[in-house]
Amino acid sequence: MSIRFENGIVVTLGRNNKVLWNSSVVVDGENITAVGEAGEMARLYPGAERVDCTGKIILPGFICTHHHFYSTMARGMAIPGEPASNFVEILERLWWKLDMALSDEDITLSAQIPLIECIRNGTTTVIDHHASPASRAGSLDLIEKAVRQAGIRASLCYEVSDRNTPAGGVDENARFIKKIGKGDGQIAAMMGLHASFTLSDKTLEKCVGIARDAGVGCHVHVAEDAADREDSLKKYGLPTVNRLNKIGAAGVKSLFIHCVHIDEAEMDVISATKTAVVHNPESNMNNAVGVTKILDLIKKGVLVGLGTDGMSSDMLAQMRCAYLLHRLANHDPRVAFMEAPQMLLQNNADICERQFGIRLGEIGQGRPADLAILDYQPPTPLNEANFLGHLIFGLVDAPVDTTVCRGKILMKNKKILALDEPRIAARSRELAQQMWKRI
Numbered sequence: 159m160s161i162r163f164e165n166g167i168v169v170t171l172g173r174n175n176k177v178l179w180n181s182s183v184v185v186d187g188e189n190i191t192a193v194g195e196a197g198e199m200a201r202l203y204p205g206a207e208r209v210d211c212t213g214k215i216i217l218p219g220f221i222c223t224h225h226h227f228y229s230t231m232a233r234g235m236a237i238p239g240e241p242a243s244n245f246v247e248i249l250e251r252l253w254w255k256l257d258m259a260l261s262d263e264d265i266t267l268s269a270q271i272p273l274i275e276c277i278r279n280g281t282t283t284v285i286d287h288h289a290s291p292a293s294r295a296g297s298l299d300l301i302e303k304a305v306r307q308a309g310i311r312a313s314l315c316y317e318v319s320d321r322n323t324p325a326g327g328v329d330e331n332a333r334f335i336k337k338i339g340k341g342d343g344q345i346a347a348m349m350g351l352h353a354s355f356t357l358s359d360k361t362l363e364k365c366v367g368i369a370r371d372a373g374v375g376c377h378v379h380v381a382e383d384a385a386d387r388e389d390s391l392k393k394y395g396l397p398t399v400n401r402l403n404k405i406g407a408a409g410v411k412s413l414f415i416h417c418v419h420i421d422e423a424e425m426d427v428i429s430a431t432k433t434a435v436v437h438n439p440e441s442n443m444n445n446a447v448g449v450t451k452i453l454d455l456i457k458k459g460v461l462v463g464l465g466t467d468g469m470s471s472d473m474l475a476q477m478r479c480a481y482l483l484h485r486l487a488n489h490d491p492r493v494a495f496m497e498a499p500q501m502l503l504q505n506n507a508d509i510c511e512r513q514f515g516i517r518l519g520e521i522g523q524g525r526p527a528d529l530a531i532l533d534y535q536p537p538t539p540l541n542e543a544n545f546l547g548h549l550i551f552g553l554v555d556a557p558v559d560t561t562v563c564r565g566k567i568l569m570k571n572k573k574i575l576a577l578d579e580p581r582i583a584a585r586s587r588e589l590a591q592q593m594w595k596r597i
């Protein structure tokens with residue numbers, strides 16, 4: 159079935175970004191058949207179903223390279239006792255209690271809610287990191303099912319750690335990695351690891367061995383807080399990145415999340431091993447852990463992507479947060495204008511190419527049909543030269559009207575088609591109330 163998304167402003171992105179006014183994107187099956195001037199596309203593809211995009215801008219679907227679906231039910235939850243005063247206390251008092259309380263149905267609903275929010279925000283690909291120590295076995299299957307039902311793409315993993323039981327989660331990852339194999343372009347698998355300070359050498363070695371044999375990367379939090387660095391120096395005599403690299407967790411398919419507390423020599427290790435880093439500015443600000451030196455990492459040739467760390471599924475907002483944060487942190491109004499959009503629009507696509515083996519983040523013939531269509535009537539001229547100005551100061555607040563992934567319309571006229579949002583939200587409220595009592 160062919161669909162013509164017509165009469166919009168198409169922004170192709172990719173290495174040779176084009177801004178095409180009054181244009182159409184023709185989709186057939188899971189891929190894009192043609193992109194061009196609206197009249198010409200109507201003549202060439204007269205039989206296609208039409209979706210009018212007048213007054214709208216058509217972009218490639220957005221990508222989030224670090225998410226935690228399982229964090230959903232923390233929203234509005236009261237945490238007993240004194241407020242956590244540092245990062246380790248945040249983990250102990252909130253996240254390690256919440257993940258322990260999740261049941262199988264909680265896991266499904268906790269995934270469905272952010273999946274709906276992804277669709278609402280035009281986010282069509284997510285790399286997720288899951289934890290549910292009391293309901294581990296089969297948990298990734300539950301999330302996979304929810305992702306397939308929602309219709310977006312996701313790379314999934316379970317966060318292995320020794321904090322509950324030694325090597326907890328290794329079996330779930332190994333099973334799921336084997337099941338997914340090379341993947342089908344919709345679901346991919348990684349070896350998930352919590353963080354250096356909750357992993358013994360023995361567990362790390364086991365995980366790295368499984369990942370290496372399967373040809374997948376490791377997805378691990380790295381030096382999010384100074385405590386992770388201090389732990390690694392104290393127990394192993396090495397800073398976090400060096401310890402992880404020594405055991406073999408770095409590499410072209412691996413994701414080192416955060417990297418807030420790393421030194422220059424560690425940056426060189428990340429660069430030399432071609433490991434990708436994922437920056438999560440809202441989360442780092444929320445946990446008050448510090449500011450990742452993304453400008454230095456990018457200068458060293460490191461591929462730095464952008465994630466939300468479970469804070470939200472809105473990638474444009476995350477991009478603007480990165481833009482603002484690094485201007486302020488560097489006391490320099492000349493920086494981050496290029497780097498913040500680059501992380502979202504180009505680097506996240508590069509990271510996904512390593513995971514899924516397909517080129518996302520670009521509208522072009524033969525490319526996957528993943529689209530975010532936003533209401534946007536540019537109040538000033540819009541072209542290739544000034545697109546980033548529109549992105550940072552205009553599109554970031556433009557509502558997403560239609561979301562397409564793998565050629566399927568998942569939201570149209572702001573109505574989610576793939577999932578029953580009111581029913582899912584109502585059930586989630588019931589389950590959250592019960593789950594909170596178990597904490």
Ligand SMILES: [Zn+2]
Pocket residue numbers: 224225226287379415467
């Ligand atoms: Zn995280």
